[in-house]
Amino acid sequence: MTEDVQLLSLLLTPLAGLVLLALAGRWPNVRESVTLLTAVILFSESLQLASDVLGGARPGLTLIEMLPGLTLRLAVEPLGAVFSVISSGLWIISTLYSIGYMRGNNEKKQTRFFVCFAGAIFAAQGIALAGNMLTLFLFYEAMTLITYPLVTHHGTDHARNSARTYLGVLLGTSIAFLLSGLLATWVIAGTLDFRHGGILAGQIGAAGTAFLLALYMFGIGKAALMPFHRWLPAAMVAPTPVSALLHAVAVVKAGVFSIVKVVVYIFGTENLLSLGSADWVPVIAGFSIISASIVALRADNLKRRLAYSTVSQLSYVTLAATLLAPISIVGAVLHIAAHALGKITLFFAAGSIYTAAHKTEVSQLDGIGRRMPWTMTAFAIGALSMIGLPPAAGFVSKWYVLSAAMSLEHWWAVCVLVISTLLNAGYFLPIVWRAFFRAPPADPDDHHHDAHGEAPAIMVLAQTATAALTVGLFLYHEPVLRLARAVAGAF
Amino acid sequence: MLTQHFPALLVVVPLVAAPIIVLARHALASWLIALLATAASFGIAAVLLDQTLADGVISYAMGSWEIPLGIEYRIDAAGAFVALIVAGMGLIAMPYSRVGIAAEVRSEEHYLYYALMMLCLAGLLGILVTGDAFNLFVFLEVSSLATYVLIAMGRDRRALVAAYQYLLMGTIGATLYVLGVGLLYLETGTLNLADMAARLVSVGDSRGVLAALAFITVGISLKIALFPLHLWLPNAYAYAPSPVSAFLAATATKVSIYVLMRYFFTIFGPTEVFDARATGAILLGLSLAAMFVPAIVAIFQHDMKRLLAYSSVSQIGYITLGISMDSVEGLMASAMHLFNHALTKGGLFLVLGGVVLRCRGAGFDRLAGLGHTMPMASFAMVVGGLSLIGVPGSAGFISKWYLVSAAMHEGQWWLVGAVLASSLLAVIYVWRFVEVAYFRAPPADHPAPGEAPLSMFLPALAMIVACVYFGIDATWSSDVAMRVAEVLMSSRSIVQ
Numbered sequence: 001m002t003e004d005v006q007l008l009s010l011l012l013t014p015l016a017g018l019v020l021l022a023l024a025g026r027w028p029n030v031r032e033s034v035t036l037l038t039a040v041i042l043f044s045e046s047l048q049l050a051s052d053v054l055g056g057a058r059p060g061l062t063l064i065e066m067l068p069g070l071t072l073r074l075a076v077e078p079l080g081a082v083f084s085v086i087s088s089g090l091w092i093i094s095t096l097y098s099i100g101y102m103r104g105n106n107e108k109k110q111t112r113f114f115v116c117f118a119g120a121i122f123a124a125q126g127i128a129l130a131g132n133m134l135t136l137f138l139f140y141e142a143m144t145l146i147t148y149p150l151v152t153h154h155g156t157d158h159a160r161n162s163a164r165t166y167l168g169v170l171l172g173t174s175i176a177f178l179l180s181g182l183l184a185t186w187v188i189a190g191t192l193d194f195r196h197g198g199i200l201a202g203q204i205g206a207a208g209t210a211f212l213l214a215l216y217m218f219g220i221g222k223a224a225l226m227p228f229h230r231w232l233p234a235a236m237v238a239p240t241p242v243s244a245l246l247h248a249v250a251v252v253k254a255g256v257f258s259i260v261k262v263v264v265y266i267f268g269t270e271n272l273l274s275l276g277s278a279d280w281v282p283v284i285a286g287f288s289i290i291s292a293s294i295v296a297l298r299a300d301n302l303k304r305r306l307a308y309s310t311v312s313q314l315s316y317v318t319l320a321a322t323l324l325a326p327i328s329i330v331g332a333v334l335h336i337a338a339h340a341l342g343k344i345t346l347f348f349a350a351g352s353i354y355t356a357a358h359k360t361e362v363s364q365l366d367g368i369g370r371r372m373p374w375t376m377t378a379f380a381i382g383a384l385s386m387i388g389l390p391p392a393a394g395f396v397s398k399w400y401v402l403s404a405a406m407s408l409e410h411w412w413a414v415c416v417l418v419i420s421t422l423l424n425a426g427y428f429l430p431i432v433w434r435a436f437f438r439a440p441p442a443d444p445d446d447h448h449h450d451a452h453g454e455a456p457a458i459m460v461l462a463q464t465a466t467a468a469l470t471v472g473l474f475l476y477h478e479p480v481l482r483l484a485r486a487v488a489g490a491f
Numbered sequence: 492m493l494t495q496h497f498p499a500l501l502v503v504v505p506l507v508a509a510p511i512i513v514l515a516r517h518a519l520a521s522w523l524i525a526l527l528a529t530a531a532s533f534g535i536a537a538v539l540l541d542q543t544l545a546d547g548v549i550s551y552a553m554g555s556w557e558i559p560l561g562i563e564y565r566i567d568a569a570g571a572f573v574a575l576i577v578a579g580m581g582l583i584a585m586p587y588s589r590v591g592i593a594a595e596v597r598s599e600e601h602y603l604y605y606a607l608m609m610l611c612l613a614g615l616l617g618i619l620v621t622g623d624a625f626n627l628f629v630f631l632e633v634s635s636l637a638t639y640v641l642i643a644m645g646r647d648r649r650a651l652v653a654a655y656q657y658l659l660m661g662t663i664g665a666t667l668y669v670l671g672v673g674l675l676y677l678e679t680g681t682l683n684l685a686d687m688a689a690r691l692v693s694v695g696d697s698r699g700v701l702a703a704l705a706f707i708t709v710g711i712s713l714k715i716a717l718f719p720l721h722l723w724l725p726n727a728y729a730y731a732p733s734p735v736s737a738f739l740a741a742t743a744t745k746v747s748i749y750v751l752m753r754y755f756f757t758i759f760g761p762t763e764v765f766d767a768r769a770t771g772a773i774l775l776g777l778s779l780a781a782m783f784v785p786a787i788v789a790i791f792q793h794d795m796k797r798l799l800a801y802s803s804v805s806q807i808g809y810i811t812l813g814i815s816m817d818s819v820e821g822l823m824a825s826a827m828h829l830f831n832h833a834l835t836k837g838g839l840f841l842v843l844g845g846v847v848l849r850c851r852g853a854g855f856d857r858l859a860g861l862g863h864t865m866p867m868a869s870f871a872m873v874v875g876g877l878s879l880i881g882v883p884g885s886a887g888f889i890s891k892w893y894l895v896s897a898a899m900h901e902g903q904w905w906l907v908g909a910v911l912a913s914s915l916l917a918v919i920y921v922w923r924f925v926e927v928a929y930f931r932a933p934p935a936d937h938p939a940p941g942e943a944p945l946s947m948f949l950p951a952l953a954m955i956v957a958c959v960y961f962g963i964d965a966t967w968s969s970d971v972a973m974r975v976a977e978v979l980m981s982s983r984s985i986v987q
Contacts, residue, residue, distance in 0.1 A: 067889065067965050138883040145882070152930070160930050164922075171918055175881075176911050183892065183907070187899045 003059035006049060007074045010084065010129060013042045014122035018115055025111035032099050035114050039092040042121070046088040050081040054482060060131055070192065072138065075131030077194070078486035079264075082333060083257045084128040086340050087250050090466070091121050094245040097348055097462035101241050104355045104456050112149060113239070117246075119146035124250040127257065133182055133192040133266065136258060137174075140222070143254060144170045150242045151235050162234040169231035170221045178219025181212055185266060194261060198268020209267065210277035216262045217281055217318070222255025224311045225318055226288040233307040240351030243303060248310055248343035253336055256317035260332050264487060269324045278322045285319035286416040288312065293423035300361045302350045305427060306343070309386060312420065313339045319416070320401045325408055326488040331400030333484035334477065338393035341470045342385030348463035349379035352455035362431055367440030369432075371453055374460045376435040378467035383428035385470050388421055393473035494538065498551040498564040498620050501535045501574065502630075504528050506613040509606045518601040525605040526585045532616060533578040540571035544974060550622070558622075559683035565622030569975045572826065573749045574619045576833050580741040581612050583837070587950040588734045591844050595646045595732040604644060608738070611637035615746045624672045624682045627750065628665065631714070635661045638743060642731040653726035660723040664713030671706030674699050675758075688758045688982060696763050704770070707754050714747035717811055718781035721804040728800035729853075733844025736796065740803055741837030745829050748810055752822070752979055755814065760983030774815035779909055781808025786916035790923065795846075795853040798920055799839055802879060805913070806832050812906070813894055820897035823969075823976035827893050830968055831878070831886035831961060838954030839875040842868050845943025845951060858924070860933030867942050869928045871955045876921035878958045881914050885962040889969065 017038025024031040052059070053076055060075035076084075098117070102110050123146055126139030144167065152163040186192055189199040200209065221228045235247045263269060263278070272278040289312045296308035316339070320332035352375045353359050357368060369376035385392035388399075398417070405413040454460055473480070493500075508528035512521040543549060543566060551564040566574070588604070596604050614634025621627050639661070643654035676682055678699045679690040694700055709720075716724040724744075728736045755770070782805055789801035810832070813825030843853060846868050850857040861869045878885035891914065898906035942948060961968050 064964055065966050066963060067892070067969055072963070134883075141883050145877070155930060157930075160926060167918075167922065171880075172915055175914055175918070176908075179891075180895065180907050180911055183895045183899060187896055 003057075004061045006045070006052075007059055007061045007076070007129060010042065010045055010049065010125050011074075011122065013038060013045060014118050014125060017042075018118040018122065021118060022111065022115045028103075028110065031111060031114060032095070035095050035118065036092065038118065039088065039095050039121075042125070043085075043088040043092055046081075046084045046125075049076060050085050050479070050483070053078055053081040053486075054479060062131075063135075066134065070134060070186075071132070072135050073131030073193075074129045074135070075194065076129055077265075078483040079257065079260060079333060080128040080130070082337060082480060082483050083253060084125055086253065086337055087121060087124040087128065090245060090249050090340065090344055091117075093462045093465050094241055094344065094348075097244065097351070097459050098241040100456040100458035100462070101239065101351050101355055104459070105239075107153070107239060109153065113153060116146055116150045117242075120150070120246055120250055122146075124254060127254045130194075132194060133185065133262075136261070137178065137182055140178075140220075140254065140258065141171070141174060143222075143251060144174070147242075147246055147251060150246065151238045153239055153242070154237070159237045162237040165234035166231045169228055173219050173221035173228050176219070177215045178221075181215030181219050184212055184215070194265035196265065196268075198264070198266055198271050200266060201268045201271035206275040206277050209272070209275050210280070213267060213272070213277055213281065216266070217259065217284075220255050220258045220262070222251055223259050223318055224252060224255065224288075224314050225284060226291065226311070226315075229288065229292065229311045232311055233304055236301075236303040236307050240303070240347060240354060243306075244344050244347035244351065247307070248347050249340045252310060252314055253340055256314050256321075256332075256336060259318050260321045260329070260336075260487070263321045263324075264329065269329065272322075273324045278324060281322035282319045282410070282413055285315040285322065286413060288315035289319065289416055289420045290423070293420055293427070297423060297427045299427075300363055302353070302360060302362055302365075302431075303347075305362065306346055306350060309346075309424070309427070310343060312424075313343065313386065316398075316401060316420075319413065320404065323401075323404050323408060323410065323413065325404050327400060327407065328404030329488035330481070330484040331397055331404055333487055334400055334480060335394075335397035337477075337480050338385060338397040338470075338473060341466055341473055342382045342392060342394050345378050345382035345463055345466040345470055346386070348459065348466060349375045349382065352459050352463060355459065356452045356455040362434070365431060365434050366438040367435070369435035370440070372455070374454055374464060376432065378463040379435070380432045381467040381470050383432055386428055387424040391471050391474050393470050393477070396474055396477055496551070497535050497539055497542075498549055498566050499553065501532055501539065501578075501620055502613050502617045504531045504535070505609040505616065509609040509613070512602055512606040512609060516602045518598060521602040521605040522585070522589055525609055528609060529578065529581040529585050529612065532612065533575070533582045536571060536574040536578040536616075539566055540568065540575050540971070543568040543571045544971070559681055559686045562626050563622035563683055563685070564620050565685060566620045567978050568971070569749065569752070569826075569978045570619040572971055572975050573746060573829070574616055576745060576830060577612070577615050577619070577742045580738055580833060580837050581608070583841070583950045583954060584608075584734045584738045587737075587841060587844070587947050590944050590946045591734045591848070592644075592732050594848050596644050600644065604641070604732075607637045607641050610634070611641065611738075615742055618746050618750060622684050624675065624684055624687065625669075626682075627684075628669050628672060631665055631668065631750075634743070634746075635665065635714075638735075638739065641735045641739075642727050644735070645730040645732050647730045649726070650730035653723075653730040657723040657727045660713055660720075664710045664720075667706045667710030667713070669710075671703040671710060674703035674706065678703070684753070684758060688761060691758065691762045694762075700759075700762065704754075704759055708751070708770070711747055711751045711754070712777075715744050715751060715811070716804055716807060718777055718785060718804060718808060721781075721785065721807075724804055725797050725800040728803070728840075729794060729796040733840065733847055737837050737840035737844060740799070740840050741833040744803070744807060745833055748807070748814075748825075748829060751811075752814060752825070756822070756979045756983045771815050771817050774811055778808045778812035778815055781805060781811065782909065782913040783916065786913060786920065789920040790916065792920075793855050795843055795855070795858055795924060796840075797853075798923070799836065799843065802917070802920060803832075803836055805916075806836070806879070808913075809890065809894055809910070812910070813897060816897055816901055816903075818897065818901060819973075819976045819980045820893070820900045822979055823972050824890065824893035824897045826972040826975040827969060828890035830972065831890045831958075834886050834954055834958050834961060835875055835878040838951060838958055839872065839879075841947070841951035841954055842871045842875065845947040846872075848947070849940030849943055855923075855927045856934055858927050859931035861928035864933050864940055865942055868948065868951075871952060872928070873921075873925060874955050875958060876924060878962065880917045880921055883962070884959065886958045886965075888962055889965040893969070893972075
């Protein structure tokens, strides 16, 4: 019974917060306090759940029978616990950041913004706790729809057109591919539950499995596997806190989370390994990694560069998951956590630069590190994590993925990882170099440049916290590693 | 016992209410009578569904004339299910009408509106309950004639043309139907549907039976607005008074679909003529065309009522697609979508009625900025739209789920792609509304309308909430739909 309450409260807390902060819309201070309080409560609940899961508990709860024989169900396993903790924990920090950003930039419709944000976190918790594929799908679609108003926040024609791409790709892939994959699984396996070893194991042959896997891999558009990645750069039209929490953490991680979940619990890694049906996925993922990095290399707009970096990094997770070895699954789970921390730091820094200096392009950043040392230091740490260098968390996850590729003797995968590391260095380090070692431009018309210093303190605080966590996860990743081992060790 | 007369009372109550309303003439009194009669019909339909689910077929000899000489009223789970939808939609539309027609129908004609609604209701329910082919034609005409006048009551003068158009097409449809019935009578010598089905088996594959099948199929398809026989529908829905649009969208075409199911599976089902001919293939082709062509046309509309009307034609394609599969799973998906789409489209038209009242039109230029001027109604429209798309958590999703799994059961994997591709078209036309409502500035002359009156908004909201409810807990609806499919399929499988 207490387990039921525990699971339900993870869903109900953001929902209650959403309603309360909508009601408190007229008083910004009350509204933001409610958001913050909700985030803190949710995070503590989520931590409690994760520690229970570490202790071996696997709580489950059937919400309702939707169709005869098919239920909406919550069930926690280690991977879900990781995603739940990441999304709720970073919600606290990004709420702090959002307060500074939204006020600093005098954004309109702040209540709608915070309501939809809470809604997105609600959907993320639903995805994390989903006990079967139908429940996951329900919250997956809910997340697409609730983030739509966030992407279109500015209400301009540009925002509307970008949101068309956003919605078109995400809804399109999920209806056309994911839903048909889901239904086919239901017809073939007679269940949609997540089960160790996979529910499709032994049910269909190699070609059928490969086809079904393709439906899932491309159907989960949130994982941004090429060629269905266009929505992610399009979503950059949203205010930066949205890009930071949703399009670096919640939404995209919901995508790769679902990929890992499907590979491990629907298909089963051993099943895929013996059939050889997943061999093509790492190739596509490798292609995504390299080509997205090349696009990022050429992008001058900072957020666009970060978006393509995300496309590339997400495919690391897909690649790792579909290498199908226990150690690569561990790498995939770790990378979900590591990339979340690193990328949110980078986006925070980009938003701080925009708020303080109103700069959006990489070429404008000469010498900015002297005026904004905290921001650019945080950015540098995030960049290290992307490249995969110590002392940042990205090193740990990349280590696992790389050693998986080596031990499996997938030499081309090793090559992909090495080239991508070089490319990452190629598009992140120049930014850091520009910021710290180049002289600021002597432009007489640029009055802003003289005036600005650091971003508002609350934003600096937020990005420093995530940067510190990026280093922290490098130094101490024991609990995440244990959870990751539990996901991988299940087969 | 009164309950034993329920099959007759289902029709008699609204039928008698109509002349009483005409005598009363007073607007409020006629509204009250209509409301009571509809509530009674709804109660009766609910009891009948309950009984038929438990006991199977209920047969009632009209005027105690012996069957098959007299007219038989014969209702099973399939008929009772649709009757519940029809009476339920009537019950929602009645409280709505009080304010809903005030702006659209002249006040001295209000009593006529209620009387005609009662006749329409009686006709539709009669079709569902009668066991007699010719009696069915009579009820078809009762409901259709009432509908023509109801559409003509629309404020816009184009309503007259729309009603006339429907009158022509509807009359052709009814005539074809009655020709078909005449042929069947020649072949079998009976008008009792159950009797006819039994005798048709021995008649075999005669040319007369085949012609009857063709006449009846085309005639009823006209009433269904099956593509490409849908030309009357967009204008009729667009120019009729709002409550009429909602009521018709949720009921009229659905009842005709029921008739088609009956003829296909109960009457012609056991005969070989149905198997030997390409009926299923033709229906499949038309259904596919319906799923795509009107959906594309809907994308290019500039008026919300017309957009929803074309969407209806497209969604009817889903229902007939299920029929064309000729399997329990397919029929079940059809029955499911019949119910879910009635909820969705009825709800959408009801919400839109309130919007039209406030914005004085349903053109996109009138609806611009609706998200700001009428946030509640606008949001309700979006939720209804999501159900049209079939987003999980909405009734439309359940329909799609069953339709696609029926196609998979049949091994028709390409149909899966067709159904899902067609829902992508729905995304586009629904999102046209979203962009108009949320991204465009309200028109300059906008009277800053505010939300619709509660008596209109609450019934509309009830339908939209039901849309979500039956999307999350679909156990009741899918159980009943399954029974409906089994009932319809049972006589077909006797011979197989």
